[in-house]
Amino acid sequence: MKLLITGGAGFVGARLARTLLARGTLAGKTLTQIVLADQFAPPADLMADARVQARTGALLAQAPSLADEGFDGVFHLASAVSGECEADFELGLRSNLDTTRALLDGFRLSGKAPRFVFSSSVAVFGPDPAVPMPSVVTDTTLPAPQTSYGAQKLICEHLVADYTRKGYIDGRAARLMTVTVRPGKPNGAASSFFSGIIREPLAGVESLCPVSAEVSHPVASPARTVDGLIAVYEASREAFNGRTAMNLPALNVKVGEMLAALEHVAGSAVRARVRFERDERIAGIVANWPTGATAARATALGLKPDTSFADIVRQYIADCEKLPNAAQTLAGLAR
Amino acid sequence: MKLLITGGAGFVGARLARTLLARGTLAGKTLTQIVLADQFAPPADLMADARVQARTGALLAQAPSLADEGFDGVFHLASAVSGECEADFELGLRSNLDTTRALLDGFRLSGKAPRFVFSSSVAVFGPDPAVPMPSVVTDTTLPAPQTSYGAQKLICEHLVADYTRKGYIDGRAARLMTVTVRPGKPNGAASSFFSGIIREPLAGVESLCPVSAEVSHPVASPARTVDGLIAVYEASREAFNGRTAMNLPALNVKVGEMLAALEHVAGSAVRARVRFERDERIAGIVANWPTGATAARATALGLKPDTSFADIVRQYIADCEKLPNAAQTLAGLAR
Numbered sequence A, B: 001m002k003l004l005i006t007g008g009a010g011f012v013g014a015r016l017a018r019t020l021l022a023r024g025t026l027a028g029k030t031l032t033q034i035v036l037a038d039q040f041a042p043p044a045d046l047m048a049d050a051r052v053q054a055r056t057g058a059l060l061a062q063a064p065s066l067a068d069e070g071f072d073g074v075f076h077l078a079s080a081v082s083g084e085c086e087a088d089f090e091l092g093l094r095s096n097l098d099t100t101r102a103l104l105d106g107f108r109l110s111g112k113a114p115r116f117v118f119s120s121s122v123a124v125f126g127p128d129p130a131v132p133m134p135s136v137v138t139d140t141t142l143p144a145p146q147t148s149y150g151a152q153k154l155i156c157e158h159l160v161a162d163y164t165r166k167g168y169i170d171g172r173a174a175r176l177m178t179v180t181v182r183p184g185k186p187n188g189a190a191s192s193f194f195s196g197i198i199r200e201p202l203a204g205v206e207s208l209c210p211v212s213a214e215v216s217h218p219v220a221s222p223a224r225t226v227d228g229l230i231a232v233y234e235a236s237r238e239a240f241n242g243r244t245a246m247n248l249p250a251l252n253v254k255v256g257e258m259l260a261a262l263e264h265v266a267g268s269a270v271r272a273r274v275r276f277e278r279d280e281r282i283a284g285i286v287a288n289w290p291t292g293a294t295a296a297r298a299t300a301l302g303l304k305p306d307t308s309f310a311d312i313v314r315q316y317i318a319d320c321e322k323l324p325n326a327a328q329t330l331a332g333l334a335r
Helices: A011-023 A059-069 A082-087 A089-110 A148-165 A190-202 A222-234 A255-266 A280-287 A296-300 A309-321 B011-023 B059-069 B082-087 B089-110 B148-165 B193-202 B222-234 B255-266 B280-287 B296-300 B309-321
Strands: A002-006 A033-038 A052-056 A073-076 A115-121 A170-176 A207-209 A216-220 A251-254 A274-276 B002-006 B033-038 B052-056 B073-076 B115-121 B170-176 B207-209 B216-220 B251-254 B274-276
Touching: A002 A011, A011 A033, A011 A222, A033 A059, A059 A089, A073 A089, A073 A222, A082 A089, A082 A148, A082 A190, A082 A280, A089 A115, A089 A148, A115 A148, A115 A222, A148 A170, A148 B148, A170 A222, A190 A207, A190 A216, A190 A255, A190 A274, A190 A280, A190 A309, A216 A222, A222 A296, A222 A309, A251 A255, A251 A309, A255 A309, B002 B011, B011 B033, B011 B222, B033 B059, B059 B089, B073 B089, B073 B222, B082 B089, B082 B148, B082 B280, B089 B115, B089 B148, B115 B148, B115 B222, B148 B170, B170 B222, B193 B207, B193 B255, B193 B274, B193 B309, B216 B222, B222 B296, B222 B309, B251 B255, B251 B309, B255 B309
Parallel strands: A002 A033, A002 A073, A033 A052, A073 A115, A115 A170, A207 A274, B002 B033, B002 B073, B033 B052, B073 B115, B115 B170, B207 B274
Antiparallel strands: A216 A251, B216 B251
């Protein structure tokens, strides 16, 4: 089978590709080709696999040719992130809304109705005066996005549902929780600090936490996130249960608990590299996010949240240790 | 003040324009100009008013020039209807989604942030296996559209909310109930029969009812619908209460009760012109609509539903009697 991963050079996309290449199959079919479409070139280890091809460039421009190319399945992960979309409204419209629409229309016109997993986000939820948000959101909580990113994700959920109803794709929208710990550098996401406060101190670098230790948030490790995307892809239509978007499982955790887990796993010297310095812009965005999430439909698919934040920290350390730059990314660990 | 009504030559748009011209003011300001943008030319009585101008043509193409022209307020009513959108997917995308987006972007780029009332629809609601629909929907029911029309209306609700959050417009989305009795000919809406079963027998013409007498539905008269749109426009942001869409008030009524009201007002000979003949396509669409609606937020604005369906029938007859073609539209009434 031939698979497309948009955002395939990004962190989640590349990890998904690695996981799938290692498995060799998806939904019972042998993976013969994975196309990674991204504005950046994919990591070298992926390109070294004969089954991998890159389509590097702006996705909006590529959408028609990708649709013509024909795929059995699609993971549509490419997205501008929340902070970027707040700073640049047109970027968000173009990268998140127009690009998704162009892909959907491309596949509609192709007549091939691929299976299509859309990565939505817990950012669709927010409080509105008329719609008080429960502190823990469920699959059936009414979304009231408070960011353009969240609004665009929600809009795309409904596009995916309607194109699916019409038979143009076999679409499934899964709401990703905040993925942590992300490697690399901070990105433009308002949630970037949920990784930074773990990643930076492990690398021996100071990190500023822009919100209070009492802030609670639904998170998931990269591994569990990828497991969730694959399970949503592999679910039968009946098991997916409807066309509305599904929450992926979350570990609901406070910032203070994240730091306690960091100290438990890596020691007090590492923990001490995190300093609280409130950032009103970030804190304002985060204040409109849910403090936790449940995922009844994902649970029915057999998916589970991470068992503890300490396990998430350990997963990050183990991932770093496999890579050539481990000495750098874990420079803060007494070893 | 200068006002734009899209779909201003349509039934609701023209009635709104007449009501506003008779009032002379909107939100405390004198109406100096009403521009009616529509693919069709407005009715002659409207064009006879010196305050009225027409912009006749496809709205999508007109959007940039309309935005440049500059308006203090906008009622965006133009829309392809539900049956059309099911039959022609691209028409729905273009007329409902792309056109709304073009208007919003036009006003965003103009920097003038007009007040903007968007006419959404009770068709945003529907049952999904994962989201059972309550039989009576409220302001906070989770929408799960089961038609492209409903999906496009819901998507535009969220665009309006986000452009409002960003300050590009002062937007308010109001969900219209099924408007009955509409004059004229059946249109492509799946709900068209909710008018046809009253209008046709009053004109002395037989009418087929495509669903059972037990089907219940939230309806509103043209007058109450226009009152609702005006109240939503005139509400302060605080009184509108949030940015999510608001249900307009509904009279929740069964088809059998509608026909009993017709008989009560117009006699058994008129009622006898309605024959039940099930249309599976229409019945299938209607089966996914709510059987009733509540409107707590609209009630807080002072809006009320019609008091009875008999009153709605009387309103239609009184409206017809004012027009030159009364003899034809009411040919079925013994007078």
